[in-house]
Amino acid sequence: MYIKNLRINWNQQECKEYYNEILSINNLETLDFKKRITFFVGENGSGKSTLLEAIAVKYGFNPEGGSINYNFSTKPTHSSLSELLTLSKGIRSKDGFFLRAESFYNMASYVDDIGIDFEGYGGRSLHEQSHGESFLTLINNRFRGNGLYLLDEPEAALSPQRQLSLLVMINKLVNNNSQFIIATHSPILLGIDDAAIYSFDNDDINQIPYEETESYNITKLFIENREILLKRLMNDSE
Numbered sequence: 020m021y022i023k024n025l026r027i028n029w030n031q032q033e034c035k036e037y038y039n040e041i042l043s044i045n046n047l048e049t050l051d052f053k054k055r056i057t058f059f060v061g062e063n064g065s066g067k068s069t070l071l072e073a074i075a076v077k078y079g080f081n082p083e084g085g086s087i088n089y090n091f092s093t094k095p096t097h098s099s100l101s102e103l104l105t106l107s108k109g110i111r112s113k114d115g116f117f118l119r120a121e122s123f124y125n126m127a128s129y130v131d132d133i134g135i136d137f138e139g140y141g142g143r144s145l146h147e148q149s150h151g152e153s154f155l156t157l158i159n160n161r162f163r164g165n166g167l168y169l170l171d172e173p174e175a176a177l178s179p180q181r182q183l184s185l186l187v188m189i190n191k192l193v194n195n196n197s198q199f200i201i202a203t204h205s206p207i208l209l210g211i212d213d214a215a216i217y218s219f220d221n222d223d224i225n226q227i228p229y230e231e232t233e234s235y236n237i238t239k240l241f242i243e244n245r246e247i248l249l250k251r252l253m254n255d256s257e
C-alpha cells in the first residue's frame with residue numbers, strides 16, 4: 020500500500036472554507052486504506068472529488084490531473100484541504116496518475132503542448148481519439164503497475180462494455196502491486212471484488228457493502244421495475 024491512512028489536522032485550519040460546509044468532510048478525522056481498491060461513493064456534491072483532489076495534491080500530483088511531473092494549470096481552483104492532510108505512506112510508488120474525467124480535455128492538451136512522445140498514448144494525440152478511446156488508451160499505455168492511481172469518475176467517458184474492460188485493467192494493475200482510490204457512480208466498477216466502498220452520504224464517511232450502494236440499488240430497481248417506476252415518477256412530477 021502506498022497510502023495507508025489519512026488524517027485531517029483541523030486544529031491547523033486558520034479560516035473556514037467551503038469544505039467545512041460539506042458534512043462528510045467536516046466530520047472526518049481519519050480514514051484507513053486497507054484494500055488495494057478503495058471506492059468513494061455518494062450523492063452529487065457529497066465531497067468525493069474534494070477529498071480525492073486533496074489526497075492527490077498532498078501526494079504530489081497536479082490538481083488538474085496527470086502524473087507527478089505534469090505541471091499545467093488552467094484554473095487555480097483546488098482547495099486548501101490538502102494543506103491540512105497527513106498521509107501515512109508505505110513504500111514510494113514507482114508509477115502514479117491522477118485521472119479526472121472533468122479535466123481530461125485540458126490534460127490531453129497539455130500532453131499535446133509538451134510534444135510528448137505519443138508512443139505511450141496509443142501512437143496519436145489523445146485529441147484525435149474519442150473521449151472513451153483516449154481514456155482507455157491512456158490507462159492501457161501509461162499505467163505501468165507498481166503505482167498509485169487516483170481516478171475521479173472514470174466511467175464518465177466509457178460505455179458499459181468499456182467499463183468492463185476498465186474493470187479488467189484495474190484488476191491486472193492491482194495484481195501488479197498497484198493501489199487505486201476511485202470516486203464513482205458506476206454500479207459496474209463498484210462490483211469489482213475485494214474493494215472497500217466508502218459512502219459519503221449521511222453526513223459521514225462509512226464503509227458499506229456493494230449491495231447497499233445507491234448506484235447498485237437504483238440501477239437494479241429501475242431495470243427490474245421500469246414501467247411501474249416510470250409511471251410513478253411521471254405522476255409525481257405532475
Ligand SMILES: Nc1ncnc2c1ncn2[C@@H]1O[C@H](COP(=O)(O)OP(=O)(O)OP(=O)(O)O)[C@@H](O)[C@H]1O
Pocket residue numbers: 037038041061062063064065066067068069070096202
Ligand atoms: N471550488 C469550490 N468552491 C466552492 N464550493 C465548492 C468548490 N468545489 C466544490 N464545491 C462544493 O463542495 C461540494 C462538494 O463538491 P464535490 O465536487 O467534492 O462533490 P462530489 O461528491 O465529487 O460530487 P459529484 O458526484 O457531482 O462529482 C459541492 O456542494 C460543491 O458545490
Ligand SMILES: [Mg+2]
Pocket residue numbers: 067068069171202
Ligand atoms: Mg465529483
